[in-house]
Amino acid sequence: MTTLPILSILTWLPCAGAILVLLAGNARPHVARWLTLAFTVITFALSLVMLTQYRIGPGGFQLQENLRWIPGINTSYHLGVDGISVALIILTTFTSILVIAGAWQVIKTHVHQYMAAMLVLEGLLIGVFCAMDALLFYLFFEAILIPMFFLIGIWGGPRRVYATLKFFIYTFFGSIFFLIGLLYMYHRAGTFDLQTLWNFPFTMKEQSWLFFSFLIAFAVKTPMVPVHTWLPDAHVEAPTGGSVILAAIMLKVGTYGFIRFSLPIVPDASQHFAWLIIVLSLIAIIYIGYVALVQPDMKKLVAYSSIAHMGFVTLGLFIVYMLARQMHDIQTAQLGVQGAVVQMISHGFVSGALFTCIGVMYDRLHTREIAAYGGLAKVMPWFAAFWVLFAMANTGLPGTSGFVGEFMVILSSFSANPWIALFAAYSLIIGAGYTLWLIKRIVWGTAPTKEAASMPKLNAREAWVLTAFAVAVLAMGIYPWPLMHLMDSSVAQLVTHVMTSKI
Amino acid sequence: MFSLNDLLVILPELYLTAAACLVLLFDVFLDDEHRDATHWVAIVVMLVAIFLVIRGQPPETVTAFGGMFVRDHMAEILKVTVLIATILMFVMARPWLKDRKLFIGEFYSLSIFSVLGVMFLVSAGSLVTVYLGLELFSLPAFALVALNRESKLSSEAAIKFFVLGALASGLLLFGMSLIYGATGTLDLHAIFAAIGTTQHLHLLQFGLVFLVVGIGFEFGAVPFHMWLPDVYEGAPTPIAMYISAVPKLAAIGLAYRLLETGLGPLAGDWRMMLAIMAALSLVVGNVVAIAQTNFKRMLAYSTISHMGFVFLALSNPTPEGYASALFYAVCFALMETVAFGVILALSRKGFDCDMIDDLKGLNQRSPWMAGMMAIAMFSLAGIPPLWGFAAKVLVLKAAIDGGMLWLAIVAIICAIIGLFYYLRVVKVMYFDAPAEDVELSPKPDIALRWLLSINALGLIAMIGFSGVFFTWCQHAFGV
Numbered sequence: 001m002t003t004l005p006i007l008s009i010l011t012w013l014p015c016a017g018a019i020l021v022l023l024a025g026n027a028r029p030h031v032a033r034w035l036t037l038a039f040t041v042i043t044f045a046l047s048l049v050m051l052t053q054y055r056i057g058p059g060g061f062q063l064q065e066n067l068r069w070i071p072g073i074n075t076s077y078h079l080g081v082d083g084i085s086v087a088l089i090i091l092t093t094f095t096s097i098l099v100i101a102g103a104w105q106v107i108k109t110h111v112h113q114y115m116a117a118m119l120v121l122e123g124l125l126i127g128v129f130c131a132m133d134a135l136l137f138y139l140f141f142e143a144i145l146i147p148m149f150f151l152i153g154i155w156g157g158p159r160r161v162y163a164t165l166k167f168f169i170y171t172f173f174g175s176i177f178f179l180i181g182l183l184y185m186y187h188r189a190g191t192f193d194l195q196t197l198w199n200f201p202f203t204m205k206e207q208s209w210l211f212f213s214f215l216i217a218f219a220v221k222t223p224m225v226p227v228h229t230w231l232p233d234a235h236v237e238a239p240t241g242g243s244v245i246l247a248a249i250m251l252k253v254g255t256y257g258f259i260r261f262s263l264p265i266v267p268d269a270s271q272h273f274a275w276l277i278i279v280l281s282l283i284a285i286i287y288i289g290y291v292a293l294v295q296p297d298m299k300k301l302v303a304y305s306s307i308a309h310m311g312f313v314t315l316g317l318f319i320v321y322m323l324a325r326q327m328h329d330i331q332t333a334q335l336g337v338q339g340a341v342v343q344m345i346s347h348g349f350v351s352g353a354l355f356t357c358i359g360v361m362y363d364r365l366h367t368r369e370i371a372a373y374g375g376l377a378k379v380m381p382w383f384a385a386f387w388v389l390f391a392m393a394n395t396g397l398p399g400t401s402g403f404v405g406e407f408m409v410i411l412s413s414f415s416a417n418p419w420i421a422l423f424a425a426y427s428l429i430i431g432a433g434y435t436l437w438l439i440k441r442i443v444w445g446t447a448p449t450k451e452a453a454s455m456p457k458l459n460a461r462e463a464w465v466l467t468a469f470a471v472a473v474l475a476m477g478i479y480p481w482p483l484m485h486l487m488d489s490s491v492a493q494l495v496t497h498v499m500t501s502k503i
Numbered sequence: 504m505f506s507l508n509d510l511l512v513i514l515p516e517l518y519l520t521a522a523a524c525l526v527l528l529f530d531v532f533l534d535d536e537h538r539d540a541t542h543w544v545a546i547v548v549m550l551v552a553i554f555l556v557i558r559g560q561p562p563e564t565v566t567a568f569g570g571m572f573v574r575d576h577m578a579e580i581l582k583v584t585v586l587i588a589t590i591l592m593f594v595m596a597r598p599w600l601k602d603r604k605l606f607i608g609e610f611y612s613l614s615i616f617s618v619l620g621v622m623f624l625v626s627a628g629s630l631v632t633v634y635l636g637l638e639l640f641s642l643p644a645f646a647l648v649a650l651n652r653e654s655k656l657s658s659e660a661a662i663k664f665f666v667l668g669a670l671a672s673g674l675l676l677f678g679m680s681l682i683y684g685a686t687g688t689l690d691l692h693a694i695f696a697a698i699g700t701t702q703h704l705h706l707l708q709f710g711l712v713f714l715v716v717g718i719g720f721e722f723g724a725v726p727f728h729m730w731l732p733d734v735y736e737g738a739p740t741p742i743a744m745y746i747s748a749v750p751k752l753a754a755i756g757l758a759y760r761l762l763e764t765g766l767g768p769l770a771g772d773w774r775m776m777l778a779i780m781a782a783l784s785l786v787v788g789n790v791v792a793i794a795q796t797n798f799k800r801m802l803a804y805s806t807i808s809h810m811g812f813v814f815l816a817l818s819n820p821t822p823e824g825y826a827s828a829l830f831y832a833v834c835f836a837l838m839e840t841v842a843f844g845v846i847l848a849l850s851r852k853g854f855d856c857d858m859i860d861d862l863k864g865l866n867q868r869s870p871w872m873a874g875m876m877a878i879a880m881f882s883l884a885g886i887p888p889l890w891g892f893a894a895k896v897l898v899l900k901a902a903i904d905g906g907m908l909w910l911a912i913v914a915i916i917c918a919i920i921g922l923f924y925y926l927r928v929v930k931v932m933y934f935d936a937p938a939e940d941v942e943l944s945p946k947p948d949i950a951l952r953w954l955l956s957i958n959a960l961g962l963i964a965m966i967g968f969s970g971v972f973f974t975w976c977q978h979a980f981g982v
Contacts, residue, residue, distance in 0.1 A: 026870070070893070070970035072826070072977050073900060113870070135896065139887040139966075146881060149926075153934045154866075161934050165926060172886075172922055176915045183900050183911070 005065050006050050007079040007130045010089065014043055014096075014123035018116040029111035033104060036115035040100050043122065044093040054086050059489025061132060061195075069136070075192040078133040083487030084259060084341055084494075085129040088252060091348045092129065094472070095248045096122040098465045102356050103241040105461075106363055107155060114155060117147040118241060125249050129256065134182050134192040137260070141217075141253060142175050148250070151242040152234060163230075163237035170230040174220030181213030185265070198264040201502045207269035214262045215277075221254030224277075224314060225284045228307050235303035236368070240359025243299065247306050248352035252344045255313045259341075259494065263317065267498050271321040277314055282423045284311030289430035293437070298361075298368045301438060302354045305394060308427060309347045315424060316340030316409040322416040324499050332415045333498075337491045338484060339408025345483065346393075346401035346476055353390040353469035357383070360462050361442075364455040370438065375447040383458045384443045386466045391439045393473045395432040401476035505568050512567035512574050515555040515582070516622050522548040523615040530608025538606055545611040546593055549618075553586045566628055570690050573628040576979035577759065577829065581625040581752050584833045588748040589618050591840045591954060595847045596741030598948040602852040605650055605739065614745065617643035621749060625756030630679045630689040633760060637675070637721075640753060641668050644746065648738040660737025667730040671720035678713025681706055682765070691765040698768040711769055714761050715776050721754040722810040723803075725783035735803035740855065743799055744843035747806055748836035751813070755832045758817060759825055770820040778818040778910055784811030785917040792924045798859050801924060802842055805883060808921055809835050815914055816898045819905025822980035827894075827901040829976045834894040838962060841879040844955040845872050851944035859928060864937030872947075873932045875959040882962045884925040885918060890962045893969040 017039030024031040054062055061080035069077045081089065100118060107114045124144050131137035145168050152164035186192055189200040202210065220227045231251075235243050262270050285308050292304035316336045324333035360383065362368055377384040393400035396407070406428070414421035447453035458466070476483060510517065526548060530541045556579055564575040593611070600606040620640025627633040645668065649661030683689055685706040686697035701707060716727060723731040735743045762773055788808025795801035813835075816828035849856040849865075849872060856862070865873040882891035895918070902911040965972070 068970060069967075070973055072970065072973040072982075073897065110866075113866075139892070142892075143887045146886060149929070150933060153930065161930055164934075165923075165930065168926060169919065169922060173919050176919060179896070180899070180903075180908075180911060180915060183896070183903050184908070186900060187903050 006046065006053065007063055007081065008065055010043060010046055010050065010093075011079070011123050011127040011130065013046070014039055014119040014126070018119040018123070021112050021116045021119060024112050026110060026112055032112040032115045033100075036100050036119060037097070039119055040093070040097045040122065043126075044097055047090050047093040050081070051086060051090060054081065054083075056083065056486055056489065059083060059493050064132070069133070073135075073186065073192070074190060075135040076133050077136060078193060079130040080132040081130050082493075083490035084256075087341065087345055087483060087486055088129045088249075088256060089126050091252075091345050092122060092125045092249050095244065095348060095352050098352065098356070098468055099241040099244050101461060101465050102244065102359060103239070106240060106359065110154060114151070114241075117150050118245070121147040121151070121245060125253070128253050132194050134185070134194055134197060134261075136192075137194070138175070138179060138182060141257070142172070144250065144253070145171055148242065148246070151245075152238045155239040155242070156237040158237075159233070160237040163233040167230050167234040170227070171220055174217040174227070177213045178217030181210050184213075185210065194260065198497060200265075202266060204268055204272075204503050207266040207502070208272070211262060211266045211269035211273055214257065214266070218254040218257040218262065219280075221257065222251060222310050222314065223254065223307060224280050224310070225288065225307070228284070228288070231307060232300050232303045235306075235355075236297060236299045240355060240362065243355040243359070244352045247302070247355055248348040251306060251310055252348060255310065255317065255340070255344055258314065258317050263320070263494065264497050267321075268501055268503055270318065270498075271325055274318045274321045277318040278420060281311040281315035281318070282420065284308055285315070285424055285427040286430065289427055289434065293430065293434040296370055298358050298370055298438070298442075299355070301370070301434060302351060302358065305431065305434065306347065306351050308431065309343065309351070309394075312343050312406055312409050312424065312427075313340045313347075315413060315420070316343065316405075319409075319413050319416050319420070320495060320498055323412060324495055327416070329415060330495060330499070332412045334491050334495050335408050336412035337495060338487065339405050339412060341405075341487060341491070342401075342408060342476075342480065342483060343405025346405050346473075349469055349472045349476065350390060350393045350400075350402055353386075353466065353473065354394060356465060356469065357387055357390060360458070360466075361455075365451055370441050372448065373442040373452055374445045375453065376443045379447060379453060379455050380457055382463065383466075386470060387443055388439060389470055390473065391435045393477070395435045396428055399474070399477045401473045401480070403477055404480045509567035509572075511559070512565055513572055513626075514559055515552055516619060516626075518555055519548070519552050519615060519619050519622065522552070523612050523619060526615060527608065527612040530612070533608070538608065541608045541611055542593065542597055545615065546590055548615065549586050549590045549593070553583055556582045556586070570628045570692060571632050572623075573626050576975070577825075578622075578626045578756065580829060580833065580975060580979055581756050582622050584836055585618055585621050585749050585752050588752070588836050588840055589614060589745070591844070591958060592741055592745050592748075594954050595744070595840070595844045595951050598951060599739075599741055599847045599850055602850070603651065603739075610647070610650060613643040613647050617647065617745075618749070621753040621756075624753050625760075627756075627760050628691055628764075630683065630691070630765075633757065634672070634676060634679065637672060637753075637757070640750070641672065644750070647742045647745065648734060650742060651739050654737075656737040657739065660734045663737075664730055664734045667720070671717050671727070674713045674720075675717030678710045678717060681710030681713065685710065691760060694765045695767055698766070707766075707769065708772055711766055711773055712776070714766070715773055718754060718758050718761065719780055721750055721757055722813065723750075723807055724780045724810045724814060725787045725807060726780075728784065728787070728807045731807060732800050732803040735799045735806075736797055736857075740799070740843060740847055740850065740857065744840060744847070747802065747839040747843065751806075751810065751832050752836055755813070755829055758828075762817075763820065763825065767820070774818045774820055774905075777814045778907060781811045781814035781818060781910060782913050784808060784814065785914055789917045789921040789924075792921065795924070796859055797857060798846060798862070798928075799857050801859065801928075802839070805921065805924070806839070808917060809883070811917070812895065812898050812914060815907070815910055816901040818907055818910065819901045821901075821905065822977065822982045824901040824905060825980045826973065826976035826982065827897040829979065830973055831894040831898050833972075834890050834965075837958060838879055838882050838891055841875060841955065841959045841962065842883070844951070844958065845876040845879065848872060848947035848951055848955060849943045851942070854942065856941075856943060859931055860938060861941050861943075862928065862932050863935045863941070865932040867937055868943060871952075871956070875955055876932060877929050878959045878962055880925040880928050884922050888963065888966050890965040890969070893966055893973075897973065
């Protein structure tokens with residue numbers, strides 16, 4: 001235990017910052033910007049402090065804080081982190097800085113409100129990753145919708161109102177069944193404490209119902225086929241910063257939910273229905289890959305590719321049952337889960353970077369049509385280099401972060417069933433197809449219009465943001481060991497827990 | 504006969520009776536220039552009443568006048584909330600009333616009398632007190648709705664409210680007489696005891712139906728909701744705010760006293776009636792609210808759906824269920840005051856900001872007010888981290904614990920439908936451009952702004968204190 005409640009500080013500091021930023025007012029956008037940047041940097045620094053305080057060896061949940069919240073229903077303000085959440089929190093704090101920097105001059109109206117919404121979003125996302133009480137998790141999980149609703153609705157594109165309402169109602173629809181599931185669990189177990197729920201013996205019938213109540217919520221959030229349709233709309237209409245946060249972090253909340261709820265609380269139902277998730281994941285990987293191929297809009301293309309990549313995450317998570325329970329191959333099962341989490345982090349960096357790139361181009365020509373661009377290699381050579389790097393990472397080229405996670409997931413699914421691996425690996429081909437074709441059209445060739453030929457070069461701010469992403473992508477690709485080491489014991493504990501049947 | 508002790512027990516009510524008369528008298532001697540004095544005196548009167556209610560609260564339940572009057576923790580919470588809601592109304596109503604030349608002393612004395620009725624109602628220990636309290640509450644409320652006598656809409660609303668209200672109290676009275684006939688007593692505890700031995704079970708159940716109708720009317724639950732939208736729309740906005748908050752709190756007291764204290768053994772009969780009314784209210788309220796263009800009417804239908812949530816909790820006749828219902832009603836009252844408060848703040852002379860379209864682009868004109876309204880809307884929709892979320896969770900939990908999982912599922916499906924119209928208000932405020940022809944109040948009254956802000960920010964802060972408050976609610980029902 002430490003004396004400093006670092007997780008609470010991490011969660012609430014950005015929210016407190018948001019109040020200050022709001023007070024700065026509309027008249028002083030520059031104050032709002034610098035203040036926000038300061039808060040995100042401090043939060044990032046604090047998350048590194050948290051990393052140093054987290055002891056990797058023993059694993060388990062550390063830095064716990066536990067306060068009474070509503071004793072009448074046995075729910076408490078209980079925070080704690082394990083290796084997986086530490087990694088995701090650092091992803092969040094890191095990406096937030098880049099998002100703020102990326103929005104520096106791009107956002108021109110209501111700057112203080114934009115910055116405040118971003119800060120609140122950051123705080124709530126950190127809260128999701130440290131909540132150890134089911135109701136508290138739900139609180140953060142759903143509260144995220146509010147700032148995101150405003151981000152898309154106020155600063156978004158032409159169809160922003162449609163997109164943001166669809167996003168909000170869709171996600172709310174999913175999560176409210178999750179709430180009923182939580183309340184049912186409380187009805188049975190008498191508590192919302194996650195660790196108690198993990199060990200509570202639910203019957204198979206209960207588990208099945210709970211499994212589907214979780215699935216609706218997390219499948220919408222992740223998103224999985226067939227409830228993914230809100231994502232392309234939301235991405236296309238969201239401002240660049242909103243897209244980056246959405247792709248890089250918010251989608252991970254869904255898969256994180258699988259890790260915290262579906263796998264440990266209803267392991268038997270998860271095993272029973274694992275085939276369903278695996279099939280849906282494979283559909284996402286292959287079918288959505290084809291859908292991405294034909295998109296004329298860059299943002300939509302990357303949005304669909306996000307869905308396909310998240311398919312890898314869900315595949316890696318649910319392949320565990322085949323491996324651990326039917327084949328008793330714990331080592332490979334751990335590999336699968338670890339691959340899934342690595343893929344979550346990696347996709348965070350890669351998709352964030354891609355959306356930032358698209359944002360940079362959008363700021364210059366105000367269109368996201370692929371056909372409007374061309375010949376970037378001549379017009380903006382450095383920028384083109386970044387594009388190619390991130391595109392390669394997106395296809396899973398060795399040496400970039402995209403490779404590590406996908407490779408681990410494919411490897412473990414090969415042990416489970418070569419056919420699954422075959423289909424999953426097929427995505428590498430489609431992924432390469434749509435990404436390289438995109439690169440071909442925008443980076444090579446000649447500029448289709450005069451405006452496209454005379455786009456101004458990258459400015460220093462944009463260059464720094466992209467460099468930061470590039471460093472993260474390459475570092476993870478070349479030397480992923482620290483990340484894997486960080487969550488080794490947590491993943492092992494998860495898999496051991498998942499192994500034991502509750503019935 | 505009564506003793507001095509009895510008088511001590513009803514001290515807050517005695518005090519308020521005297522104070523209401525004094526306010527009425529005091530106002531007579533003022534000219535229009537000094538009408539503000541009445542305003543401040545009325546507020547002080549209410550604050551003292553809160554003090555008396557809390558300060559004199561005995562740790563255990565006490566009764567007075569041979570069980571006619573009960574003073575317990577539930578009554579305390581309800582009374583304090585009603586008094587707070589009324590103070591909020593006083594402060595928020597002043598500029599609105601002044602602009603419309605309705606700033607008259609009767610407004611204050613009528614309101615205080617009405618509150619007094621609620622205080623008797625929630626403390627009732629016998630059918631007589633229930634009825635007296637209900638009438639004392641309703642009659643001034645009818646008059647308040649008709650406060651603006653030049654407005655046809657107001658008069659229509661008042662007459663509708665009066666006729667339907669009279670019908671409902673008639674039915675309630677009829678039900679009471681049947682119950683009296685079956686048990687031979689008016690005392691609620693005695694009725695409870697007599698049910699076990701009575702020969703006239705059918706007569707009792709017959710009476711029960713009428714009581715439930717009366718309660719349903721008071722809540723505005725479907726199918727007894729028809730008065731609500733018209734009254735909300737027609738009544739002067741501050742009165743609509745009062746009608747949206749206070750009767751709901753009174754109805755919780757009414758329902759608990761009649762159904763639990765009196766007819767508790769018949770819970771098996773009435774809980775299903777409440778469950779059906781809950782389901783109907785949820786569906787009708789949420790679906791019809793979508794079609795509204797008038798903000799006050801939309802809030803009326805939203806109120807109906809929220810009453811469905813309260814019934815959800817009441818259909819689990821355990822202390823936990825009642826505590827959740829109480830929690831929900833208090834939370835709901837304080838959310839409504841914010842929603843109406845913003846409307847009051849934005850209205851100005853000759854213009855009532857009561858269409859949803861009037862709120863267009865509010866974020867560009869008055870970001871603070873837009874923020875307050877957004878808080879109210881998200882809270883009403885039950886989105887965390889706002890107080891409405893805690894209330895919703897508790898109510899759903901009560902329903903599930905009571906074995907009404909189906910009802911909880913109906914409720915959440917309706918909540919998804921309901922989300923749409925709350926979000927539409929937020930959308931209009933934040934994503935639309937301001938309407939050219941709408942001119943809002945340039946600078947709202949300072950007291951109004953502050954109180955409104957405290958009220959709205961309280962909806963966020965209260966999520967942290969939900970535990971404390973829920974413990975009080977549980978304590979009120981002896982958990």
